[in-house]
Amino acid sequence: MVKEIERAGIPVVHMCTVVPISLTIGANRIIPAVGIPYPLGDPNLGEEKSKKLRRKLVERALKALQTEVDGQTVFED
Amino acid sequence: MEKIRVIHYINQFFANIGGEEKADIEPEIREGIVGPGLALQSGLGDEFEVVATVICGDNYFGSNLEKAQDTILNMIKPYEPNLFVAGPAFNAGRYGVACGAISKAVEEVFNIPVVTGMFEENPGVDMYKKDLYIIKTAGSAADMKKSMPKICALAKKLVKGEEVLSPSEEGYHVRGIRVNYFNERRGSERAVDLILKKVAGEPYETEYPMPVFDRVAPNPAVKDISKIKLAVVTSGGIVPQGNPDRIESSSATKYGVYNIEGMDSLTKDNFMTIHGGYDRAYVTENPNLVVPLDVLREMEKEGVIGELANYFVATTGTGTSVGNAKGFGEDFSKKLIADGVGAVILTST
Incomplete structure (x- = not known):
């Protein structure tokens, strides 16, 4: 799906839990997410911190969307 | 005679520990066979012994790639294995990636034959087919009976150093390795045959398939x-x-x-x-x-x-x-x- 969105001409960022899979399928802008049962946040930290973490990850995704890339790029931080 | 020592890798599901709710369990090693290890042992025969089974939750492996691999390699070491078999993972994506990653690590560290099995759409196939023999399986575990014997047949050959035939003969995913061989007919004859078939609209098969890369170039960044x-x-x-x-x-x-x-x-x-x-x-x-x-x-x-x-x-x-x-x-x-x-x-x- 990532590739088809990209092919349609819309910049897309993939927030995923297993980065090697994302690299294999061909996503170009990749954000490593937290964990498989909770990609955006970490409920073990409590609601407030979990939400802060989610905000941080989304901010990173928006930054990735506004960053020029030549090829597949993993935005670690 | 001492038996050939085999280690088998499976996930929490095949170890009968549980489904998704147990997918975060850390690696453990058990003596002898567990679950599909039974089919593995019987397929390999008396010369082989599945000495231990490594079990790891798919999510744990996926979320802790390096740590999981290190832990498992350390667990395996004392058993001095001669062969490593992972899965088969069928169409379970995270399990397939785990099977591929750990097989590759075991091959590199212990320099022993490794075999795994996956369905063609498992993302583990594209990630690891260049590095590993991955037997083709159907999409679900119902195929265990058919796929395990193929895994065993190939594993035996690798352990004994026998010649491994082409992907279609052995049933593994194409690895992109070219092997020289002598054909009875010279290239020019075969080329003319191919083009005649093509012109006549008959089915023909190239001798030199090209890899398919489906990549999409990144779009320019969003300005604001x-x-x-x-x-x-x-x-x-x-x-x-x-x-x-x-x-x-x-x-x-x-x-x-x-x-x-x-x-x-x-x-x-x-x-x-x-x-x-x-x-x-x-x-x-x-x-x-x-x-x-x-x-x-x-x-x-x-x-x-x-x-x-x-x-x-x-x-x-x-x-x-x-x-x-x-x-x-x-x-x-x-x-x-x-x-x-x-x-x-x-x-x-």
């Missing part, structure tokens, strides 16, 4: 996200309560478009997850862990993003065929463009 309409797409299976479109919990054949107009977050009363590939407990409590509507809405109000599309797009990623996923993407991208969406966040579990 505060002027853009953003949409969220997810393969994490978030749907309105009751799953109105009846999207499958795995191997999805459809996607849904769900309204979020006027909502400040995804509440558990209104939304649920139907994804069959992860432990749903956390996301059931808080669907924003997959579709981050709560923070996006805040960012919209703060002017960080221009506008949030008044819907999100969702399907289930687990076991869904590449063909279907591609079709969904082609289809909903038209809608995104028609609605003026200028950037997409796609979340995957």
